[in-house]
Amino acid sequence: MLSGILKFFLPKDKIFYTLFENASANLESLAEKLVLVVHESDFNKRGEIIKQMEELEHQNDVLTHTIFVELGKNFITPFDREDIHSLATALDDIADYIYASAKKINFYKINPDDQGVQKMAVVIKDAVLAVNSAVIELRNLKNTQKIIDCVVRINSAENQGDDIFDLSIDRLFEHESDIKLLIKKRELYQSLEIVTDKCEDAGNVIESIVVKYA
Amino acid sequence: MLSGILKFFLPKDKIFYTLFENASANLESLAEKLVLVVHESDFNKRGEIIKQMEELEHQNDVLTHTIFVELGKNFITPFDREDIHSLATALDDIADYIYASAKKINFYKINPDDQGVQKMAVVIKDAVLAVNSAVIELRNLKNTQKIIDCVVRINSAENQGDDIFDLSIDRLFEHESDIKLLIKKRELYQSLEIVTDKCEDAGNVIESIVVKYA
Amino acid sequence: MLSGILKFFLPKDKIFYTLFENASANLESLAEKLVLVVHESDFNKRGEIIKQMEELEHQNDVLTHTIFVELGKNFITPFDREDIHSLATALDDIADYIYASAKKINFYKINPDDQGVQKMAVVIKDAVLAVNSAVIELRNLKNTQKIIDCVVRINSAENQGDDIFDLSIDRLFEHESDIKLLIKKRELYQSLEIVTDKCEDAGNVIESIVVKYA
Numbered sequence: 062m063l064s065g066i067l068k069f070f071l072p073k074d075k076i077f078y079t080l081f082e083n084a085s086a087n088l089e090s091l092a093e094k095l096v097l098v099v100h101e102s103d104f105n106k107r108g109e110i111i112k113q114m115e116e117l118e119h120q121n122d123v124l125t126h127t128i129f130v131e132l133g134k135n136f137i138t139p140f141d142r143e144d145i146h147s148l149a150t151a152l153d154d155i156a157d158y159i160y161a162s163a164k165k166i167n168f169y170k171i172n173p174d175d176q177g178v179q180k181m182a183v184v185i186k187d188a189v190l191a192v193n194s195a196v197i198e199l200r201n202l203k204n205t206q207k208i209i210d211c212v213v214r215i216n217s218a219e220n221q222g223d224d225i226f227d228l229s230i231d232r233l234f235e236h237e238s239d240i241k242l243l244i245k246k247r248e249l250y251q252s253l254e255i256v257t258d259k260c261e262d263a264g265n266v267i268e269s270i271v272v273k274y275a
Numbered sequence: 276m277l278s279g280i281l282k283f284f285l286p287k288d289k290i291f292y293t294l295f296e297n298a299s300a301n302l303e304s305l306a307e308k309l310v311l312v313v314h315e316s317d318f319n320k321r322g323e324i325i326k327q328m329e330e331l332e333h334q335n336d337v338l339t340h341t342i343f344v345e346l347g348k349n350f351i352t353p354f355d356r357e358d359i360h361s362l363a364t365a366l367d368d369i370a371d372y373i374y375a376s377a378k379k380i381n382f383y384k385i386n387p388d389d390q391g392v393q394k395m396a397v398v399i400k401d402a403v404l405a406v407n408s409a410v411i412e413l414r415n416l417k418n419t420q421k422i423i424d425c426v427v428r429i430n431s432a433e434n435q436g437d438d439i440f441d442l443s444i445d446r447l448f449e450h451e452s453d454i455k456l457l458i459k460k461r462e463l464y465q466s467l468e469i470v471t472d473k474c475e476d477a478g479n480v481i482e483s484i485v486v487k488y489a
Numbered sequence: 490m491l492s493g494i495l496k497f498f499l500p501k502d503k504i505f506y507t508l509f510e511n512a513s514a515n516l517e518s519l520a521e522k523l524v525l526v527v528h529e530s531d532f533n534k535r536g537e538i539i540k541q542m543e544e545l546e547h548q549n550d551v552l553t554h555t556i557f558v559e560l561g562k563n564f565i566t567p568f569d570r571e572d573i574h575s576l577a578t579a580l581d582d583i584a585d586y587i588y589a590s591a592k593k594i595n596f597y598k599i600n601p602d603d604q605g606v607q608k609m610a611v612v613i614k615d616a617v618l619a620v621n622s623a624v625i626e627l628r629n630l631k632n633t634q635k636i637i638d639c640v641v642r643i644n645s646a647e648n649q650g651d652d653i654f655d656l657s658i659d660r661l662f663e664h665e666s667d668i669k670l671l672i673k674k675r676e677l678y679q680s681l682e683i684v685t686d687k688c689e690d691a692g693n694v695i696e697s698i699v700v701k702y703a
Contacts, residue, residue, distance in 0.1 A: 130701070269340075357574065358561070458672070
């Protein structure tokens with residue numbers, strides 16, 4: 062760890078902005094493809110989109126891994142080390158759960174022509190767009206108000222996600238008599254709802270960075 | 276991060292004690308209201324208590340957020356930064372799962388006149404009282420034995436929680452023929468059991484603080 | 490925290506290697522006993538092995554606790570503090586989920602004569618053997634290639650675990666008409682699958698240590 066001190070005068074901390082921007086741009090593509098998946102009735106076409114999502118999710122794994130490695134190598138970082146770690150983890154979790162949700166649809170052969178699932182995908186896309194806008198603003202931290210607006214949008218999307226989730230689960234227990242399908246759909250709703258939670262986690266980290274550094 | 280060094284001679288680390296005490300006092304109110312909820316047969320009256328719990332849970336969110344912000348601003352902290360982060364997270368998780376458990380009862384229209392649920396709520400109250408007592412003692416760390424006694428009480432409550440959980444789940448699979456209700460109740464038991472796990476997490480952090488600083 | 494600086498010239502950081510080695514050796518015993526459990530048809534004999542596993546899991550709790558306490562006491566550590574924390578957590582999680590999986594088999598009276606469960610246990614043993622080999626190599630970090638080979642083995646086991654999990658869940662929903670048994674077995678498969686995820690977490694931390702220090 063002491064060798065890190067030698068790097069004191071050679072901060073290469075700009076790398077983190079680029080890595081975060083790449084990861085959150087990737088999330089946008091993932092969220093757009095999720096919306097496509099839940100509106101695609103053809104099983105095979107859905108499968109092709111999900112394959113593209115697998116590749117995007119893998120790219121995010123690599124980016125997250127690189128952020129952790131850079132965190133280990135850099136003594137000076139643009140924000141608190143804890144915040145870099147938490148933000149990288151949150152972005153990685155968003156990618157994981159978007160991909161996992163899409164995968165479940167084909168795995169369980171769930172008909173995605175389901176208002177709850179489709180509305181949730183749109184809310185997820187909203188939240189992810191706001192996460193990406195906020196991440197882009199981190200580089201200069203000048204436009205604080207814009208970042209705060211993004212965090213508000215993320216939190217609002219998370220609230221909408223909760224409401225859609227509650228309504229969907231309620232409807233499921235009320236009307237679905239096929240218990241196996243109920244179990245499968247409940248798992249899908251839970252996975253989608255976790256995506257919005259993870260967006261909120263990302264928003265919370267970004268907000269605390271703004272509070273400390275802006 | 277370097278600007279933090281300038282604050283070196285101005286430690287304002289007492290703020291953490293106050294924030295932790297407010298959060299854990301809030302947990303006591305939440306746990307007391309959980310016991311009320313599971314003994315209240317009127318759906319609407321339960322709803323009113325749950326609304327009060329939502330407000331308390333929100334207050335804990337704000338307190339946790341403030342602890343993280345202060346952690347970012349303060350170079351000197353009364354304990355290890357990791358311990359402050361872990362304790363704040365554990366207290367926040369306790370609040371989240373107590374509130375989530377109460378909410379599920381009305382959401383799923385579960386009759387709370389259930390020995391497992393009622394016993395679990397009492398065990399949770401025991402654990403939370405012990406967490407609060409331990410947090411109060413953190414301020415001076417003089418009465419180490421009292422803190423250790425609290426940790427023992429928390430762990431004992433967690434063990435009781437496990438036993439009640441196992442028995443309840445066993446009984447549920449044995450006797451409940453309505454699978455939808457089985458799924459709902461299992462989710463409630465799991466949520467309640469997580470509360471005692473999170474109390475144990477808080478106890479573990481507190482114990483490690485005592486070992487290092489007392 | 491400043492008192493830690495005084496220990497600057499007295500690094501006792503070798504303790505971490507020993508603690509990690511003890512924990513990962515324990516995991517090997519746990520994984521071996523899990524394989525025994527899933528091939529043992531006698532309920533009582535399984536119960537005896539599970540009791541031995543409880544003791545091993547408890548020993549790992551104590552080791553993890555000791556690692557955290559040492560982390561608090563030592564200013565100088567052989568790797569990044571975050572990596573020590575993450576590795577200790579991952580090893581502890583592996584122990585928890587192996588034991589929890591074994592316990593579920595007797596608790597739910599699941600017949601372990603199930604290809605999915607038995608194959609998963611073998612894959613878990615593979616992953617844990619690779620984790621243990623990698624942990625042993627951490628002490629000198631000379632044989633980097635050997636550690637990387639272990640990480641590859643862990644990731645390959647995790648992939649196999651995913652495939653067995655998907656196949657088992659698919660088969661379960663296709664063929665199991667007893668919904669209560671379906672819920673129980675799904676929970677067991679999920680618990681087993683988490684073990685391989687936690688092995689991957691351990692592998693990721695070990696890999697990042699190698700990248701930084703070798």
